[in-house]
Amino acid sequence: MKPTTLDEAIAFLARRIMPLSATATVHVAQAVGYILAEDIHAPASLPRFDNSAMDGYALKQSDIDDEGIAKLSIDHVIAAGCSSGFELRSGSAARIMTGAPVPVGADRVVMQENAVIDGSAVTLRITDNSKFHIRRVGEDVREGQQILKAGTKLHPGNLSLLVGLGFRSVRVTVRPRVAILSTGNELADSPDKLVLGQIYDTNRPMLSWMLAQAGADVTDLGIIRDDPSSILSALASAAKTHDLLITSGGASEGFADHLSDVVTRHGSLEFWKLNMRPGKPIGFGEIEHCPVLVLPGNPVAAAAGFATLGRAIIQGLVCRSCATPSYIALPLSVGYSKPAERVQLLMGKFRRRQHDNAIIVEPLTLQSSSSYRALSEAEVFILLGAGKTTVSAGDLVAVVPLWQHWEDLLGDAKLLPS
Numbered sequence: 533m534k535p536t537t538l539d540e541a542i543a544f545l546a547r548r549i550m551p552l553s554a555t556a557t558v559h560v561a562q563a564v565g566y567i568l569a570e571d572i573h574a575p576a577s578l579p580r581f582d583n584s585a586m587d588g589y590a591l592k593q594s595d596i597d598d599e600g601i602a603k604l605s606i607d608h609v610i611a612a613g614c615s616s617g618f619e620l621r622s623g624s625a626a627r628i629m630t631g632a633p634v635p636v637g638a639d640r641v642v643m644q645e646n647a648v649i650d651g652s653a654v655t656l657r658i659t660d661n662s663k664f665h666i667r668r669v670g671e672d673v674r675e676g677q678q679i680l681k682a683g684t685k686l687h688p689g690n691l692s693l694l695v696g697l698g699f700r701s702v703r704v705t706v707r708p709r710v711a712i713l714s715t716g717n718e719l720a721d722s723p724d725k726l727v728l729g730q731i732y733d734t735n736r737p738m739l740s741w742m743l744a745q746a747g748a749d750v751t752d753l754g755i756i757r758d759d760p761s762s763i764l765s766a767l768a769s770a771a772k773t774h775d776l777l778i779t780s781g782g783a784s785e786g787f788a789d790h791l792s793d794v795v796t797r798h799g800s801l802e803f804w805k806l807n808m809r810p811g812k813p814i815g816f817g818e819i820e821h822c823p824v825l826v827l828p829g830n831p832v833a834a835a836a837g838f839a840t841l842g843r844a845i846i847q848g849l850v851c852r853s854c855a856t857p858s859y860i861a862l863p864l865s866v867g868y869s870k871p872a873e874r875v876q877l878l879m880g881k882f883r884r885r886q887h888d889n890a891i892i893v894e895p896l897t898l899q900s901s902s903s904y905r906a907l908s909e910a911e912v913f914i915l916l917g918a919g920k921t922t923v924s925a926g927d928l929v930a931v932v933p934l935w936q937h938w939e940d941l942l943g944d945a946k947l948l949p950s
């Protein structure tokens with residue numbers, strides 16, 4: 533059975549999309565955003581040597597009296613970067629900086645604030661018996677331990693770990709190569725002069741950015757006229773060198789809408805028309821063994837198709853069983869009614885709920901599938917499932933990001949502790 537609902541389409545893609553087998557070696561500094569193609573084990577321990585967690589004095593535990601006091605002579609000074617090639621003897625302390633190696637024989641550091649200096653002697657006071665202020669070899673990462681799994685999308689925190697362990701390069705999955713085209717005799721490239729009836733092609737620039745954000749390398753095939761043989765020749769030739777083809781426009785049933793026919797006749801159309809709005813005429817199939825995602829021409833519908841299915845396909849091309857949209861569940865700000873038979877995608881924005889400061893989502897007032905103003909204001913799509921006609925304020929709803937910039941969306945000084 534061909535998928536007819538969004539859920540069925542997602543389940544279908546999760547089975548159908550296989551990760552690309554090609555991998556590449558990239559320098560760690562360039563690896564952020566790539567998907568790791570190998571499990572990584574630690575070639576060393578972190579910390580690499582016992583070191584002080586505080587600026588203060590290293591001493592022997594046995595030099596502390598019953599009152600928690602140690603009176604010692606200051607025999608050495610160890611800054612970070614120095615090697616401590618000596619053994620601390622009983623009755624003496626070494627002045628030590630944060631990150632400096634702890635000398636052999638020392639088993640505790642007392643922070644500077646709890647030290648009273650008198651010439652070359654120091655009196656140290658233990659204020660908390662449980663705090664030794666020494667970062668031990670391997671307490672963070674043990675040599676040989678698995679630290680990252682194949683399939684991880686690398687972020688700068690992973691980069692710190694890899695660099696800290698001395699990695700110079702890692703094996704990653706190659707970025708999917710995606711070719712994109714728009715169809716429509718009415719389309720022109722900005723800033724060409726428009727004649728009556730023409731509009732600028734806005735889907736190609738928008739989708740190209742969404743693709744790049746999702747981690748794809750994009751080839752722009754430009755605007756193709758509403759002519760089946762031109763569409764076929766552009767798709768068939770790009771199919772040879774790409775992992776995914778994406779089209780926008782001509783997806784519906786007008787006399788100038790050729791996509792479903794072209795894919796059916798010259799490849800296979802695996803689903804077409806989903807029970808959702810916007811985004812109804814979305815199709816998926818293949819030409820010359822290359823997957824093709826057919827997106828509608830209405831700009832909001834094209835964005836909806838990409839945010840739900842397009843991004844999931846890109847994820848599936850780099851990571852096994854990742855071909856699913858990344859939903860989060862958030863409370864809806866207001867009640868909403870919709871027809872029961874279909875999934876409704878609402879353009880929405882994040883809000884703070886007044887009484888508890890919780891993040892909620894609010895549908896925009898303007899929901900037209902062709903509205904650029906709404907598209908520009910929207911931050912997310914709110915998915916209201918089929919089968920339900922009403923959703924109440926405060927109900928949890930599935931939310932997918934439109935532009936993947938969570939940190940800008942969620943950053944809010946009001947949440948900082950005062």
Ligand SMILES: Nc1nc2c(c(=O)[nH]1)N[C@H]1C(S)=C(S)[C@@H](COP(=O)(O)OP(=O)(O)OC[C@H]3O[C@@H](n4cnc5c(N)ncnc54)[C@H](O)[C@@H]3O)O[C@H]1N2
Binds near residue numbers: 716731734830902
């Ligand atoms: N009789 C029916 N008509 C329509 C149906 C239907 O089921 N029966 N579905 C409607 C829905 S829903 C959508 S969505 C659109 C999708 O149609 P197409 O994918 O065939 O898109 P076009 O007809 O080519 O264009 C629709 C609309 O979008 C503008 N457009 C197209 N490409 C771009 C682009 N790259 N950048 C900006 N704008 C674009 C185009 O000029 C049209 O205004 O069909 C409904 N009709």
Ligand code: MOO
Binds near residue numbers: 811902
């Ligand atoms: O479903 Mo269309 O995709 O409403 O704009």
